[in-house]
Amino acid sequence: MKVVLQNLTKIFPSRDKKAGKEVVAVNDFNFEIPDGQLVGLLGPSGCGKSTTLYMISGLQKPTSGKIFFGDDDVTELSTENRGIGLVFQNYALYPHMTVMQNILFPLQNLKGKDKLTKEEMLDRAYEAARLVQIDELMDRKPSELSGGQQQRVAIARALVKMPRVLLLDEPLSNLDARLRLQTREEIRRIQKETGITTVFVTHDQEEAMSISDVIVVMKLGVVQQIGKPQSVYDDPQNLFVAKFLGTPPINVLEGKVEGGKVYIGSEAVLEIEGVEDQEVYIGVRPEGLEPCADGKLTCSLNNLEVMGRDASVVASHENAISPVIRAIISSDIKIDPSAQSVKFNVKPHKFFIFNKETEQRIYFEVK
Amino acid sequence: MSKSTTTVMQARDIQKMSVGQKIVRVLSKTGTYAFLLIMALIVLFPFYWMIISSLKTLAEYRQAIPTFWPRQIMWGNYAEAFTTANLGDLFMNTLYVGLVSTVLSLVITVLSAFAFARLEFKGKETLFGALLATMMIPGELFTITNYITINELGWMHTFTALIVPFLVSVFYIYLLRQNFMQIPNELYLAAKVDGTSDIKYLWKVMIPLALPTLISVTILKMMGAWNSYIWPKLVANDDAHQMITNGLRNAFTDTSGQANYPVQMAAVAIVSAPLFLVFLCLRKYIMSGVSRSGIKG
Ligand SMILES: Nc1ncnc2c1ncn2[C@@H]1O[C@H](COP(=O)(O)OP(=O)(O)OP(=O)(O)O)[C@@H](O)[C@H]1O
Numbered sequence A: 001m002k003v004v005l006q007n008l009t010k011i012f013p014s015r016d017k018k019a020g021k022e023v024v025a026v027n028d029f030n031f032e033i034p035d036g037q038l039v040g041l042l043g044p045s046g047c048g049k050s051t052t053l054y055m056i057s058g059l060q061k062p063t064s065g066k067i068f069f070g071d072d073d074v075t076e077l078s079t080e081n082r083g084i085g086l087v088f089q090n091y092a093l094y095p096h097m098t099v100m101q102n103i104l105f106p107l108q109n110l111k112g113k114d115k116l117t118k119e120e121m122l123d124r125a126y127e128a129a130r131l132v133q134i135d136e137l138m139d140r141k142p143s144e145l146s147g148g149q150q151q152r153v154a155i156a157r158a159l160v161k162m163p164r165v166l167l168l169d170e171p172l173s174n175l176d177a178r179l180r181l182q183t184r185e186e187i188r189r190i191q192k193e194t195g196i197t198t199v200f201v202t203h204d205q206e207e208a209m210s211i212s213d214v215i216v217v218m219k220l221g222v223v224q225q226i227g228k229p230q231s232v233y234d235d236p237q238n239l240f241v242a243k244f245l246g247t248p249p250i251n252v253l254e255g256k257v258e259g260g261k262v263y264i265g266s267e268a269v270l271e272i273e274g275v276e277d278q279e280v281y282i283g284v285r286p287e288g289l290e291p292c293a294d295g296k297l298t299c300s301l302n303n304l305e306v307m308g309r310d311a312s313v314v315a316s317h318e319n320a321i322s323p324v325i326r327a328i329i330s331s332d333i334k335i336d337p338s339a340q341s342v343k344f345n346v347k348p349h350k351f352f353i354f355n356k357e358t359e360q361r362i363y364f365e366v367k
Numbered sequence B: 001m002s003k004s005t006t007t008v009m010q011a012r013d014i015q016k017m018s019v020g021q022k023i024v025r026v027l028s029k030t031g032t033y034a035f036l037l038i039m040a041l042i043v044l045f046p047f048y049w050m051i052i053s054s055l056k057t058l059a060e061y062r063q064a065i066p067t068f069w070p071r072q073i074m075w076g077n078y079a080e081a082f083t084t085a086n087l088g089d090l091f092m093n094t095l096y097v098g099l100v101s102t103v104l105s106l107v108i109t110v111l112s113a114f115a116f117a118r119l120e121f122k123g124k125e126t127l128f129g130a131l132l133a134t135m136m137i138p139g140e141l142f143t144i145t146n147y148i149t150i151n152e153l154g155w156m157h158t159f160t161a162l163i164v165p166f167l168v169s170v171f172y173i174y175l176l177r178q179n180f181m182q183i184p185n186e187l188y189l190a191a192k193v194d195g196t197s198d199i200k201y202l203w204k205v206m207i208p209l210a211l212p213t214l215i216s217v218t219i220l221k222m223m224g225a226w227n228s229y230i231w232p233k234l235v236a237n238d239d240a241h242q243m244i245t246n247g248l249r250n251a252f253t254d255t256s257g258q259a260n261y262p263v264q265m266a267a268v269a270i271v272s273a274p275l276f277l278v279f280l281c282l283r284k285y286i287m288s289g290v291s292r293s294g295i296k297g
């Protein structure tokens, strides 16, 4: 089932009328989520991810705009009748019910032609429990489960009624690092197995990049970019997206374009075509900096961190906006750690320039 | 060398300190228990006195120097109490009033607490504030106005007069609302996603989670009905509607105005028994809170 968001907007009125400052939590969101795909909704805290999810689920009414499931307009449909599954950030399991009862609960509420017999319900519950591998824990109460197990119960409860759309609101944020990795693979597996259109909210870009078919990057309620994780990473449309994706983060410096050359300080680091002279922000991915004896960008070397396969060169530059300049290189490349400075060449496809006012990407041709 | 001596000294210091701490701990424990024991005795003594008095003869009861254990145990007092006071009827009246008012006021309390805790409607805060404000009015004032109202409505000498004025308790609504508000909003949203109506959510999730509070309210309400004295005496003191407290008061005074205290005590003991049993059975629920885990963050 594809999900279409059309000019979706949510404005929260201000609490006290005198201050009169309303919050635009989601601003004119347009997107068609293709059937059966996993979409990662990504952005910093407060950018409107949960609000978007709540509007898709019907828990919050859009101020304007429309939502379609397939060809049905569901904008006015109440949550109970939308047939969605939602996993909350804190799981929201019913504490007085066993795992079994928690999973059965959505089935017991089915009405009319969807009504199931007792046996069918039990079958479905066990099937969902097996999918997330908690069928051994059916008689426990939520308080007797670990965080990861609770999270899986929440997923089973969301899946058991075979929702048309599955919505996950930061489902991994309460898990420790290892369990996070494991569970996100599991979510990916379950999503593939069931083929349910899924929206996955997170503020962790790595998480979103690793499991999504498509990512949507948001900032202050406005969609910044939509695309396949790798293409958004390789081709950010503005400085925010470039900074938001990638660990370690992109290096940002101030510079200018003059006479077909990109200058950082007084050094011309790249010759380009098709860009007028102007002040710019420059973003270089850590893997886009190559140490080189005759490199064009000179930085002072802070230190060298070797981490097995890779090494990370930590340097600094007076024009840098990010606190340090970081380059990820193969640990085979030898660098003298006691040197005062280090010279880099830049890889053009890891090198982006942005308009200083709008922070929008400026596309260029490499000469 | 010097390092090891300091460690030894430190170890001894710690030991000395812990001996001192031990003494303090034992003393404070003893103090606490002694205090609790005295308090328990003070609380229990009237009960003890009631029981032994109910088993004495009238003559022994009247002695200037009271005995702490009856010389002759008079089980007959209990049988006499039951027949003279017509306890059976009094029990039934009180039970009827107690049950009906408890059930009805639970329904009212739960529904209004739910509305105040969860639903969004205009004037919610104002209305709740107004309700809370009524708690400031002393109960005696209500007695007068209620008396006039009941009279106007022609409810004198009916069970209705005993039940209706106390159906709405702002305090219980407040208590339960606070309890409901502690239940995370996500559970409500989750239940919506799971396809429940408000009523079903209330029944399946909120009530089970607020059960300890509801049981406390039930007990308090039952006790209220059982112990009420002044109001029933005012509005329904006839034989058909007499409540247990008034019945006891009236039954044991003979024509010469002499009360047969041991028999009266026996009646009091009989009357207290059900409440005592209810408390014993439900004590566990009153004390225990329902665990709220399953909600993280
Ligand atoms: N009920 C509400 N009333 C007023 N403002 C709200 C309400 N809910 C959310 N907001 C505001 O809307 C904006 C978006 O909130 P939202 O919860 O969608 O953020 P989020 O992206 O999910 O953030 P997080 O990652 O912290 O969960 C925030 O500025 C928030 O303060």
Ligand SMILES: [Mg+2]
Binding pocket: A049, A050, A051, A169
């Ligand atoms: Mg959120």
